[in-house]
Amino acid sequence: MRQDCSIPDYLNEILSNFCVEDVKNIERYGSGHINETFYVSTLNDDDPDYLLQRINHHIFKDIPSLMENIRLVTDHLRKKLGNIPDSQIDKEVLMLVTTKDQQFYYCDQAGNYWRMYHFVPAHSYDILQTELQAYEGGRAFGKFQALLVDLDISLISETIPNFHNISIRLERFNQVVHHDVANRVMEVSAEISFIKERMEEMNGTLSQDYVDVLPLRIIHNDTKFNNVLLDDNDHFQCVIDLDTVMPGYVAYDFGDAIRTIINTAAEDEKELAKINLNLPLFEAYVKGYFEEAKIFLTEIESSSLLTGVFLITYEQVVRFLTDYLEGDSYYKIHFPKHNLQRARAQIKLLKELECSRETLEKIMENTINRAAILKK
Ligand code: ADP
Ligand code: GN1
Ligand code: MG
Numbered sequence: 001m002r003q004d005c006s007i008p009d010y011l012n013e014i015l016s017n018f019c020v021e022d023v024k025n026i027e028r029y030g031s032g033h034i035n036e037t038f039y040v041s042t043l044n045d046d047d048p049d050y051l052l053q054r055i056n057h058h059i060f061k062d063i064p065s066l067m068e069n070i071r072l073v074t075d076h077l078r079k080k081l082g083n084i085p086d087s088q089i090d091k092e093v094l095m096l097v098t099t100k101d102q103q104f105y106y107c108d109q110a111g112n113y114w115r116m117y118h119f120v121p122a123h124s125y126d127i128l129q130t131e132l133q134a135y136e137g138g139r140a141f142g143k144f145q146a147l148l149v150d151l152d153i154s155l156i157s158e159t160i161p162n163f164h165n166i167s168i169r170l171e172r173f174n175q176v177v178h179h180d181v182a183n184r185v186m187e188v189s190a191e192i193s194f195i196k197e198r199m200e201e202m203n204g205t206l207s208q209d210y211v212d213v214l215p216l217r218i219i220h221n222d223t224k225f226n227n228v229l230l231d232d233n234d235h236f237q238c239v240i241d242l243d244t245v246m247p248g249y250v251a252y253d254f255g256d257a258i259r260t261i262i263n264t265a266a267e268d269e270k271e272l273a274k275i276n277l278n279l280p281l282f283e284a285y286v287k288g289y290f291e292e293a294k295i296f297l298t299e300i301e302s303s304s305l306l307t308g309v310f311l312i313t314y315e316q317v318v319r320f321l322t323d324y325l326e327g328d329s330y331y332k333i334h335f336p337k338h339n340l341q342r343a344r345a346q347i348k349l350l351k352e353l354e355c356s357r358e359t360l361e362k363i364m365e366n367t368i369n370r371a372a373i374l375k376k
Pocket of ligand 3: 033226227
């Protein structure tokens with residue numbers, strides 16, 4: 001999604017530090033909640049276009065380690081895909097652009113960190129339209145995990161510690177409710193109750209319940225559907241937004257992807273009645289995911305996946321409401337009560353998921369059994 005906004009003059013100065021071809025235009029781009037993103041087009045049709053990002057260093061505290069993660073992961077993916085032509089790999093794996101002094105990021109005088117990728121000409125969707133898109137999304141994230149299975153996990157840094165640790169997120173939530181710095185607690189008592197009613201059940205889910213049986217793997221950790229690009233025929237092209245690639249349970253990625261795929265409305269839908277479950281899309285994602293992930297998934301991992309859907313949707317309620325109560329310091333917002341609206345929408349989604357738990361279990365079981373794909 002391109003946006004018409006005025007571009008600050010200093011961007012040309014930032015670009016002059018990178019090894020890029022003649023630039024034609026720069027425009028704000030995308031609908032991510034974290035980084036500031038620009039599309040940089042070039043004059044010559046034979047040159048690649050670029051994507052420039054100011055990495056949010058308030059959220060990511062150690063940008064050199066984060067960029068080293070991305071370098072390691074993209075190098076590994078390239079090596080594993082070595083049998084396809086270079087022109088193809090450049091569309092399937094994010095390609096970093098170096099600075100003139102051979103670094104993968106540039107730190108400006110104000111302390112802002114910038115990086116560039118080759119622009120991948122493909123589509124990202126906030127809401128899905130077809131089963132093929134869901135199936136291809138499942139394949140994309142399944143393949144991403146499968147290709148990273150043999151990358152040494154000890155080389156990968158935690159870019160945001162305890163990112164999906166619900167116990168720590170709930171501790172923080174309780175503190176934020178207690179301090180009520182933005183004086184908003186009164187207004188959201190129903191939402192706070194919703195979180196508290198499920199606190200005991202959710203606390204420790206996956207991170208404690210499965211601690212000795214679930215393998216830690218290198219996962220994406222932010223698998224909402226607009227973080228996979230699809231080509232013109234809706235086939236998956238490239239997994240993007242690698243800032244949170246770090247150790248975790250595959251159920252986290254499964255849960256976050258399903259949370260966005262299964263929802264018939266936007267993540268921040270105001271009219272809650274529009275938020276329902278699209279079960280055919282769920283089934284299509286499960287099918288695509290297992291086709292690629294079956295080569296490494298253990299039986300216990302497969303059985304943990306659905307728990308991830310409930311956990312991550314609940315976690316989003318907690319995170320959006322925490323940010324609202326703290327005065328909106330984490331996510332980009334587009335209007336004053338945006339985080340509250342997001343939290344309410346995710347509450348409705350979680351209620352729908354809870355009502356359909358058995359149906360979801362059956363679909364999972366049938367899809368997995370039909371393919372007879374579990375590796376013992
Ligand atoms: P955020 O962390 O803010 O979500 P992303 O890395 O996901 O940042 O980038 C924001 C948006 O920019 C994405 O949703 C996608 O539309 C677009 N995007 C990111 N990387 C690329 C790329 N290499 N090629 C084309 N589009 C991209
Ligand atoms: C953020 O970066 P983006 O917009 O893809 C967030 C995710 C949330 C998501 C909710 C680093 O993702 O964890 O699930 O918003 N990323 C980070 O839309 O916090
Ligand atoms: Mg993103």
